[in-house]
Amino acid sequence: xxxxxxxxxxxxxxxxxxxxxxxxxxxxxxxxxxxxxxxxxxxxxxxxxxxxxxxxxxxxxxxxxxxxxxxxxxxxxxxxxxxxxxxxxxxxxxxxxxxxxxxxxxxxxxxxxxxxxxxxxxxxxxxxxxxxxxxxxxxxxxxxxxxxxxxxxxxxxxxxxxxxxxxxxxxxxxxxxxxxxxxxxxxxxxxxxxxxxxxxxxxxxxxxxxxxxxxxxxxxxxxxxxxxxxxxxxxxxxxxxxxxxxxxxxxxxxxxxxxxxxxxxxxxxxxxxxxxxxxxxxxxxxxxxxxxxxxxxxxxxxxxxxxxxxxxxxxxxxxxxxxxxxxxxxxxxxxxxxxxxxxxxxxxxxxxxxxxxxxxxxxxxxxxxxxxxxxxxxxxxxxxxxxxxxxxxxxxxxxxxxxxxxxxxxxxxxxxxxxxxxxxxxxxxxxxxxxxxxxxxxxxxxxxxxxxxxxxxxxxxxx
Amino acid sequence: xxxxxxxxxxxxxxxxxxxxxxxxxxxxxxxxxxxxxxxxxxxxxxxxxxxxxxxxxxxxxxxxxxxxxxxxxxxxxxxxxxxxxxxxxxxxxxxxxxxxxxxxxxxxxxxxxxxxxxxxxxxxxxxxxxxxxxxxxxxxxxxxxxxxxxxxxxxxxxxxxxxxxxxxxxxxxxxxxxxxxxxxxxxxxxxxxxxxxxxxxxxxxxxxxxxxxxxxxxxxxxxxxxxxxxxxxxxxxxxxxxxxxxxxxxxxxxxxxxxxxxxxxxxxxxxxxxxxxxxxxxxxxxxxxxxxxxxxxxxxxxxxxxxxxxxxxxxxxxx
Ligand SMILES: Nc1ncnc2c1ncn2[C@@H]1O[C@H](COP(=O)(O)OP(=O)(O)OP(=O)(O)O)[C@@H](O)[C@H]1O
Ligand SMILES: [Mg+2]
Numbered sequence: 001x002x003x004x005x006x007x008x009x010x011x012x013x014x015x016x017x018x019x020x021x022x023x024x025x026x027x028x029x030x031x032x033x034x035x036x037x038x039x040x041x042x043x044x045x046x047x048x049x050x051x052x053x054x055x056x057x058x059x060x061x062x063x064x065x066x067x068x069x070x071x072x073x074x075x076x077x078x079x080x081x082x083x084x085x086x087x088x089x090x091x092x093x094x095x096x097x098x099x100x101x102x103x104x105x106x107x108x109x110x111x112x113x114x115x116x117x118x119x120x121x122x123x124x125x126x127x128x129x130x131x132x133x134x135x136x137x138x139x140x141x142x143x144x145x146x147x148x149x150x151x152x153x154x155x156x157x158x159x160x161x162x163x164x165x166x167x168x169x170x171x172x173x174x175x176x177x178x179x180x181x182x183x184x185x186x187x188x189x190x191x192x193x194x195x196x197x198x199x200x201x202x203x204x205x206x207x208x209x210x211x212x213x214x215x216x217x218x219x220x221x222x223x224x225x226x227x228x229x230x231x232x233x234x235x236x237x238x239x240x241x242x243x244x245x246x247x248x249x250x251x252x253x254x255x256x257x258x259x260x261x262x263x264x265x266x267x268x269x270x271x272x273x274x275x276x277x278x279x280x281x282x283x284x285x286x287x288x289x290x291x292x293x294x295x296x297x298x299x300x301x302x303x304x305x306x307x308x309x310x311x312x313x314x315x316x317x318x319x320x321x322x323x324x325x326x327x328x329x330x331x332x333x334x335x336x337x338x339x340x341x342x343x344x345x346x347x348x349x350x351x352x353x354x355x356x357x358x359x360x361x362x363x364x365x366x367x368x369x370x371x372x373x374x375x376x377x378x379x380x381x382x383x384x385x386x387x388x389x390x391x392x393x394x395x396x397x398x399x400x401x402x403x404x405x406x407x408x409x410x411x412x413x414x415x416x417x418x419x420x421x422x423x424x425x426x427x428x429x430x431x432x433x434x435x436x437x438x439x440x441x442x443x444x445x446x447x448x449x450x451x452x453x454x455x456x457x458x459x460x461x462x463x
Numbered sequence: 464x465x466x467x468x469x470x471x472x473x474x475x476x477x478x479x480x481x482x483x484x485x486x487x488x489x490x491x492x493x494x495x496x497x498x499x500x501x502x503x504x505x506x507x508x509x510x511x512x513x514x515x516x517x518x519x520x521x522x523x524x525x526x527x528x529x530x531x532x533x534x535x536x537x538x539x540x541x542x543x544x545x546x547x548x549x550x551x552x553x554x555x556x557x558x559x560x561x562x563x564x565x566x567x568x569x570x571x572x573x574x575x576x577x578x579x580x581x582x583x584x585x586x587x588x589x590x591x592x593x594x595x596x597x598x599x600x601x602x603x604x605x606x607x608x609x610x611x612x613x614x615x616x617x618x619x620x621x622x623x624x625x626x627x628x629x630x631x632x633x634x635x636x637x638x639x640x641x642x643x644x645x646x647x648x649x650x651x652x653x654x655x656x657x658x659x660x661x662x663x664x665x666x667x668x669x670x671x672x673x674x675x676x677x678x679x680x681x682x683x684x685x686x687x688x689x690x691x692x693x694x695x696x697x698x699x700x701x702x703x704x705x706x707x708x709x710x711x712x713x714x715x716x717x718x719x720x721x722x723x724x725x726x727x728x729x730x731x732x733x734x735x736x737x738x739x740x741x742x743x744x745x746x747x748x749x750x751x752x753x754x755x756x757x758x759x760x761x762x763x764x765x766x767x768x769x770x771x772x773x774x775x776x777x778x779x780x781x782x
Contacts, residue, residue: 024479028486035490043497050504077525077582078538078566081573085685088652092683105512106521113514127508135523142522146511 019184026180030173037169042158049154050129053098057131057147060099064090065133065145068104072137080104083114100128101148107141127151234425239353252302260299267292311359319348319355320382323362327380330366337377344384354446357422358382358391361430364415365393365442373397373440384448389428391444399439402432419444527582535757538566539574539587541687542656543742545711546607546775547587553769554760561753568686571656575601578745584754585744590656592745601745606761607707608776610726611660611738612718614694614704618644623720626665626737632701634671635680640699649693649702650675652685657703660740691716705740710774728776741778 067086071079087102104112128148134141267288274285313322320342327340348355362380369375375397383390402416416432419442423430428446517524530536537547544565551563569577571588575596578586592603613624620642624632631637638646651658653676662669675681684690687708694700694716706718706726718726721736730736750758760766767777 025482028483032486032489036493039497047501047504050501054504072523075566075569077527078569078573078577080524081538081577081582082569084572085570085652089685103512104523106517106523108518108521109512110517110521111512111514112517112521112524128510129505129508130511132511137522140522148510151505 019181019188022184023177023181026177030177033176034169034173037172038162038166039169041165042161045161046154046158049157050151053149053151053154054129054131057099057129057149058133060090060102061131061133061145061147064102064104064147065135068145069135069137072135072142080112080114087114098150098153099147100150101146103146103148104135104143105132105146106143112143231425231427235353235427238425239351242352242356249305252305256302257299260295260302264292264295264299267295311356311363314352314355314359318346319350319358320344320346322359323380323382326359326363326366330370330378334370336369336375339377339379341379342382344382348384350384350389350448354389354426354448357426357446358389360422361391361419361442361444362393364419368415369393369395369397369440372400375439387448389444389446389448391442391446393442394439396439399434399436401436402434402440526580530584532752533560534562534564535585535753536564536566536583537585537587537744538569538577538583539585539745540571540589540656540742541568542589542609542705542708542740543574543587544568544687545705545708546609546742546770546773549711549769549773550761550766551757553765554757557765558756558760561756563757568688572596572654575599575745579747581747584750585746585757588743588745589740590659591741601747602749603743603745604758605741605743605778606766607742607770608731608739608778609708609742609774610706610731610736610776611657611703611740612706612709612726613721614702614709614716614718616694616696616698616700617715617717618698619701619717621719622717623723625722629661629721630665630667630671633668633675633681635675644699647697647700648675648681649690649697649700650681650683651690651703652683655685655703656740657705657738660738661703664737703738707770707774726774728771731776732780739776742775 064087067090068079068083071083071086083104091099091102104114106112129151130146130148132144132146135143135145271285271288271292274281274288311322313325317325323342324340327338330336331338350358362382366378366380369378373395375395377396379392379394381390381392381394420430423444423446426446428444431443432440433443434440519526535551537551544567548565551565554563555561566583571586571590574583574586574588575592576586577583578601579599586601588603592601613629615621619640621640628637632646633648633650635648640646650672653672658668658672662672676683682693684693687705690702690704691708691712691714694702694704695714704716704718708714709716709718720726721738724730724736726736726738731739744758746754749755770777
């Protein structure tokens, strides 16, 4: 079918060729058929008629021979003087046959001149078919009776038959020749039409496909751009949020915290003064002590708010030290051996968003280990590659089924979900390998797209 | 679109030529076989014999029989036979030691040729010689004249007929005798002497006969023997016959008068009765010995009275 997709001219030429091919090959066969059909019946008629004539001629020859034989025995010499009458008599019985001549021939092959009178219709130059019978006398062959038959009856009949059978042959031949030819032409025309339609359809189809796919790729590019933009926006939002939190925390710590600390110190002094001073000032001391308690409580609350707003520890000691401290805390709290492999410089150089993501992820993972794992051994790994951050928290605890088919939040809390959201917002991946009694392996990869190189972000973070 | 056809094949005429050649070969073979069969069937169309002198030793074509000198051999027209046999008997009765053999009819033509070939002593001829026969330069001796009669079966009521009625009979214009019997015409073969005798007088009769032969209107017999039998036993039959043969053999047939004139020596000689023919002997050369004696005998008074008694008119005529 490869040709069908070619140029339509080529197809047309091909189909014309097929018809010509068949016609050219049909022609000899059709000629053969016409000739055979035309000739066979007349020929058969001719042969049968000739055989009939021959049989008749032979029968007549036998009749003549036996009559002559009898005559010769009756009148050995005189028979031949009126044999013409005998022959005429025999001819009267073979009237309407094609026997043109009856001749008596001596055994030497010489004709016996019987009479000048013509016997039957003597047609002269006409070629005759001869048939003979021996003339026997006392079982000795003395000569032959020959009968000559004209073939014009057979010939005329055969020629007459040639007309209808010739017409029949020609008719049959032309039917056989033209009917398949016409059918072929029709079929070819139809095939050509459908091929042209197919070619047209193919062309438009290709166009349509090209159009659609270009539309699709445009849409895809747009979508990608949008997604990129979205991620960028969300990162920036996170960044801003984080920065804001830290600012708020610092402000709270630096202003309200300092102020409250100063108030507390003042209240301590007031209390000491009141004890040492006048007895009457016992009330003042009590008040100061109560106020001190309130200030302590307030200070504690602010501290807690500050630490909730953002891991201020990061600003204080840096990522690596902060993680080390998380590990140390866990080690102190539980009977767990912690292996902390932190492959990073003390000043990580990461953006605040990345830093706090790393910190929060490890914090949550370790919290989960402490809360759920009952592990005896925990490995924490941090590796900073030039454009990539790798985090791992591995425990040998009781594990769980992390299958995502479980409805989110149905069993546990928000911890794992939050972890994943945090990582994916930054364009990274989170994997949890775990199974019951097989420990838990949390693996995080984060791209180090350093938004910190962006001037605006730096400004925000610094602020 | 038609992968099974090799495009090379479509373009190249080689396979097509092969096909044509195949068809031509089949046709040629068919024609050859048919021709062979036809030739085999028809055989030769050349004459399978030669013309010329038949060899002397032919068993078919015997030149002569042994003829002892005391035997006279006669053969020829059937019309001559009754009278000639009667004469032969009389001759033998009066000529002790002499024998006459009168063969069955071989026709006037056969008689002429047999005489010419010297197979017999005399040929018997009942019609005038044709030009080709005259050229043979034979000796011809007429010895009797016989009236040719319109003979009918004894059951036919008519006794006389006119020439016009005779023509009507043979032309088929009249189909029944006066008593209602269907008329059955018996014809002799073409060239018969009785027919010639009538045709000599009535030229229309020749044309009517020819038409009758062509249309196969009547039954045709080719000997006197057949004619006399047919006339004797067929009701309503009519045919030409010799008066002498009827009288001599006392045949049960009736000769009609023509226009009420009965055939007799007087009426024939005066030509009032129209139809007659002459019987003659032919020989190659003047006979000697027994044949000469026979010739003299039939010219004698005994033979002439025998002829007259039998309805023949002896020739030459009395002066
Ligand atoms: N390291 C671990 N070893 C064993 N089980 C764990 C571990 N980490 C998580 N899990 C299982 O997964 C569940 C979901 O943990 P997830 O941190 O989301 O919620 P939570 O810790 O129960 O509550 P929270 O919202 O306070 O974190 C847990 O309830 C616990 O059953
Ligand atoms: Mg948790």
